[in-house]
Amino acid sequence: MTEMSPEVKAALEEQKKNCIFCKIINGDMPSKKIFEDDLVFGVLDINPARKGHVLLMPKEHYPIMPFLPEETFRRLFEVAQTMCKSVKKGIVSTGSTIFIANGFAAGQQSQHFMIHIIPRDQEDNLPFSDLAGQSISDIAETERLIQHNLPIMVENHLKKNPADWHAPRDLEKGMKTSIEKVIQIVEQNPPLKDLIMKEPQEFLKQARSHPQLKPLFENIDPFEIVHHFNPDAVKTVEAKDEGFKIPDEEEKETPEDIEPEEEKSDSEDQMKNVSDEDADLDDIARLFK
Amino acid sequence: MTEHIVYEDERTEAVLVMEPKVAGQLVIRPKGDFPDIESIQPEMITHYFYVASFAASVLFEGLGAEATNIIMNEGAGTPFSITVIPRKKDDGIEFKWEPLKIPEEEMKDAQQKVSWEFMPPEESAPENTHVVSQEDMDQKTEEDNKKEEDQLVKWYEKIP
Numbered sequence: 001m002t003e004m005s006p007e008v009k010a011a012l013e014e015q016k017k018n019c020i021f022c023k024i025i026n027g028d029m030p031s032k033k034i035f036e037d038d039l040v041f042g043v044l045d046i047n048p049a050r051k052g053h054v055l056l057m058p059k060e061h062y063p064i065m066p067f068l069p070e071e072t073f074r075r076l077f078e079v080a081q082t083m084c085k086s087v088k089k090g091i092v093s094t095g096s097t098i099f100i101a102n103g104f105a106a107g108q109q110s111q112h113f114m115i116h117i118i119p120r121d122q123e124d125n126l127p128f129s130d131l132a133g134q135s136i137s138d139i140a141e142t143e144r145l146i147q148h149n150l151p152i153m154v155e156n157h158l159k160k161n162p163a164d165w166h167a168p169r170d171l172e173k174g175m176k177t178s179i180e181k182v183i184q185i186v187e188q189n190p191p192l193k194d195l196i197m198k199e200p201q202e203f204l205k206q207a208r209s210h211p212q213l214k215p216l217f218e219n220i221d222p223f224e225i226v227h228h229f230n231p232d233a234v235k236t237v238e239a240k241d242e243g244f245k246i247p248d249e250e251e252k253e254t255p256e257d258i259e260p261e262e263e264k265s266d267s268e269d270q271m272k273n274v275s276d277e278d279a280d281l282d283d284i285a286r287l288f289k
Numbered sequence: 290m291t292e293h294i295v296y297e298d299e300r301t302e303a304v305l306v307m308e309p310k311v312a313g314q315l316v317i318r319p320k321g322d323f324p325d326i327e328s329i330q331p332e333m334i335t336h337y338f339y340v341a342s343f344a345a346s347v348l349f350e351g352l353g354a355e356a357t358n359i360i361m362n363e364g365a366g367t368p369f370s371i372t373v374i375p376r377k378k379d380d381g382i383e384f385k386w387e388p389l390k391i392p393e394e395e396m397k398d399a400q401q402k403v404s405w406e407f408m409p410p411e412e413s414a415p416e417n418t419h420v421v422s423q424e425d426m427d428q429k430t431e432e433d434n435k436k437e438e439d440q441l442v443k444w445y446e447k448i449p
Contacts, residue, residue, distance in 0.1 A: 032400040035407055044400055047388035052399045065342050065359075073342075077335045082407060084326045088364065090402035095365025096326065099384065102345055103356025106376040107384055120365045127384050128360050131372050133310035139293065142313050143305055145351045146295040146344070150303065153343040154296060163336065165299055 004067065016061040021112035025059050035083070039075045042083060049118050049126055052091035056080055057114035064102050064113055070161070076115070083117050093119035097128045148218075179220050183228055193229060200226045200233035300333060301340055310374055310382055313352050317341050317371040325364040341371045348375040358384060 004012070016022050023029040025041045034054055035042035045053040056079060058072045068076065084096040099116040101108040120126065158166055186192050196203045207213050207222035226233055293305035295315060306314040317340050323329050338359075345357040354375030363369040376382065391399070 032396055034400060034404045044396060044403075048391060049386035050389065051391055051395060052403050054403065066346055073339070074335050077338045078331050081326055081329075081331055081334045083403075084363070086403050086406035090406040091399065093365070095363055095367060097363075098359075098361035100359040101356070101384070102359065103376070105378045105380070106356035106358045106374075108356065120362070122365045126386060129362060129365075129367065131310060131314070131360065131374070132306075132308045133314075135308045136312055139305055139307075139312060142352065143293050143295060146303075146305070146313075146315070146347050149347045149351060150296040150340075150344055153346065154298070154340055157339060157343070158298075163332070167299070 012061060012063070015063065015111050019061055019110070019112050021055075021057060021110055021114065022061050025057075035079065037075070037079075039072050040079050042079070045116065049116075050091070050093075050120075050124065052087045052093075052119045054083055054087060054117040055114045056083055056117055057112055061111075062113045063111050064108075065100065068113070080115060080117060087117055087119040091119040093121050095120040095122075097126070099128055144218075179224060182216060182220065182225055186225065186229065196226055196229045196233075200230055200237045204237060296340060296344075301337060303340055303344060306372070311376070311380065313348050313354070313375045315344055315373050317344065317373070319369060323363075323369045326361075326369055329369060337371055341373050344373045348373065360384075 020029065024031045024043060032044035032046075033042070034044060035056075036059075039059055040056060041059050042054050042056045045055050056076065058068060058076060060072065062068055062072075065073075080098060084098065087093065088096050097116075097118045097120050099118065102113075118126065118128070120128075155169055159168060162168065186196065192203075195206075203226060204222050207217045207225070223237070226237060293307070294302055295305055296303035296317075300320055301317065302320060303315050303317045306316055317337055319329060319333065319337065326334070338361075341359050345359060348354040348357055352375055355378055356376040358374040358376060359371060360374070361369070361371045374382070
């Protein structure tokens with residue numbers, strides 16, 4: 001997935017020379033081999049958490065997960081699925097865990113990327129099941145950051161590797177749909193439409209600062225909405241992106257979620273979408289009462 | 290409680306965990322009810338791990354995580370899900386286990402059982418997919434011989 005620079009490639013060559021797992025894969029060191037094909041290699045861990053603990057790794061030396069080429073990534077997890085079944089059946093367990101440490105701080109001990117496949121039972125006291133911690137409240141920033149980046153990355157990946165279950169989403173087109181949807185929302189909310197007609201400046205301010213409205217205008221410029229309903233106001237409100245200051249946020253209310261806009265294809269999804277929309281409309285309507 | 294969905298497609302959703310070990314921890318789960326990994330199409334397993342891997346990259350590049358753990362649990366009373374945890378040095382989190390001391394015989398038993406489940410011996414092709422190679426066999430015999438010898442030495446030592 002990540003392109004390697006010549007420097008990185010050279011460093012990897014150096015790592016490979018001292019890599020125990022490269023030696024095991026080459027047969028220069030003994031191991032309890034479970035599986036091998038042209039890309040993937042599986043052995044029993046000599047420091048197992050349970051009997052049947054398997055290490056599955058790419059045969060080529062990659063230090064972390066983002067370096068794996070597509071084909072290797074795909075094969076590794078296809079084999080992993082079957083391996084989970086196999087450890088459960090072979091060792092007679094009711095479940096399994098795949099454990100990955102990406103980087104030293106996460107407990108990665110070898111420079112050869114690998115995944116741990118461990119047979120599991122409910123009462124085995126291994127540390128992989130209790131993943132809960134303290135309750136947190138303020139994650140708006142984190143949420144926005146992931147919400148913005150993750151869909152783009154996955155969508156780009158799916159564009160390169162089309163899947164028959166997935167209707168490709170054009171981010172540009174998605175934006176247009178959002179504008180149309182906001183227009184629709186405004187049409188159905190007379191107080192909101194009123195605000196745009198009478199106090200466009202106030203609407204812009206609200207659109208950019210109000211915790212509930214702000215997510216709605218993450219991808220679209222509220223100025224376009226003003227333009228749609230009140231073209232005359234264009235002269236009176238400040239022009240798009242010109243010295244418009246975002247007012248200080250006054251987060252008196254807890255921000256509620258507004259479902260991200262999405263293009264849905266089949267009718268079932270569309271029906272679901274209608275109810276989501278109603279929820280949005282209610283929220284917005286409440287704001288302007 | 291409202292769910293904080295950070296990614297969604299036809300088959301997947303990724304949700305921020307509200308009671309995490311570390312802020313930014315998220316869970317990737319299939320849409321639909323999948324009690325175990327067997328009930329999921331192989332193609333989808335790969336997709337879920339791709340989403341996990343991209344999520345790890347976002348945590349790494351966007352949130353300043355120094356490393357990430359990706360943990361899939363399934364079965365044993367838990368439906369299939371993948372958790373991604375952003376990590377930093379000395380963050381007080383440890384996924385360590387006390388390595389079991391499993392006797393050689395037991396290890397061989399595990400090797401055979403797991404590899405036979407993975408690829409039943411009758412189906413395995415002689416080339417590159419071999420479960421136990423001739424080399425392994427030779428090694429075993431050597432190990433076995435050595436073990437027998439060791440055993441004998443111990444016996445002799447016991448004789449006054």
